[in-house]
Amino acid sequence: MLITEQQTIATYYNALVNREPSYVGTFYVGVKTTSIFCIATCRARKPKRENVEFYSEFKDALDAGYRPCKICKPTENAQAAPKQVEQAIELVKADLKQKVTDQHLREQGIAPEFVRRWFKQHYGMTFQTYQRMFRINSAFEELKKGNTATDTAFNAGFNSLSGFGYTYKQVVGHSPKTQADKQIILISRLTTPIGPMFVCATEKGICLLEFVDRRMLETEFKDLQKRLKAQILMGENAHIKALKQQLESYFNGNLTHFTVPLDTPGTDFQQQVWQCLQTIDYGETASYQQQAQKINNPKAVRAVASANGFNRVAIVIPCHRVIGKDGSLTGYGGGLARKKWLLEHEQRHRVANQ
Structure with a gap:
């Protein structure tokens, strides 16, 4: 939302001039003379008051045409975990017991x-x-390796087997005894130049990447858990780590094709459409009609559009490369501003790499 209240604007401009860290993520400032937008702590030379406008969300600044x-x-630093949060997360990972x-937290100087909040x-x-x-995810991995429930409960920091069993069932949806034929979906958070995203993966591959x-x-999330008959837990596996590395390379303009394995439950028709999406080259676009023709079903334009909308793995399965027949941008789950950004990013780096 564009900020119009004058007192708030004055407060935000003062925070911008003084690089107040407490205002990071509170507002985004668009600089009219450069068409870029920043957060409060930006080190760049400060613009004049009459050359800026303030937004409450970075998406609003993108929608207004700012880069x-x-x-x-x-879009990265305003959404990345602050230092205190990162320290708290490291404490969790350091010793699950x-x-x-x-x-x-207070002993470590963390509020x-x-x-x-x-x-x-x-x-x-x-x-x-x-x-x-995190503790239950660690326990899940130990049980998969054949460890006993007793040893697993102790290693995960539980004082009693009953307490472990109760918590495990509350989180995963079944008892540790029925572990063998079950799976979980791991979820992690990452930041990108156009906003934070959630990434989910099973043992088979990436099953979700969304803003x-x-x-x-x-x-x-609920539909994914139902289709895969699995619960979502916080954590990372090799697929998530690989995707994070590939996404970093993609946003740096160095990667044009993703190789991370996917696990995308859907109908046969949806699978066909999603496979077809991955044949659209980096820096290129195609219409829904062209996609329908590619799968030898030229009358299924609306069905193709619907299947695109059910794609859960943004960017990797590049539904952002599909546009209207007249060349116009069409619906995108992450917002048209992001779609425009992604297309321009790919076209720019494609030209640069030729």
């Missing part, structure tokens, strides 16, 4: 209230729930 500043990288309490805002869960998911502000994201 992310290459110095402060607003040890529950990280408010006291432990537990700040950590709780950040997790609630950016993950939609409490920090304690985040910890439990965190996508509408109906919760519905997508």
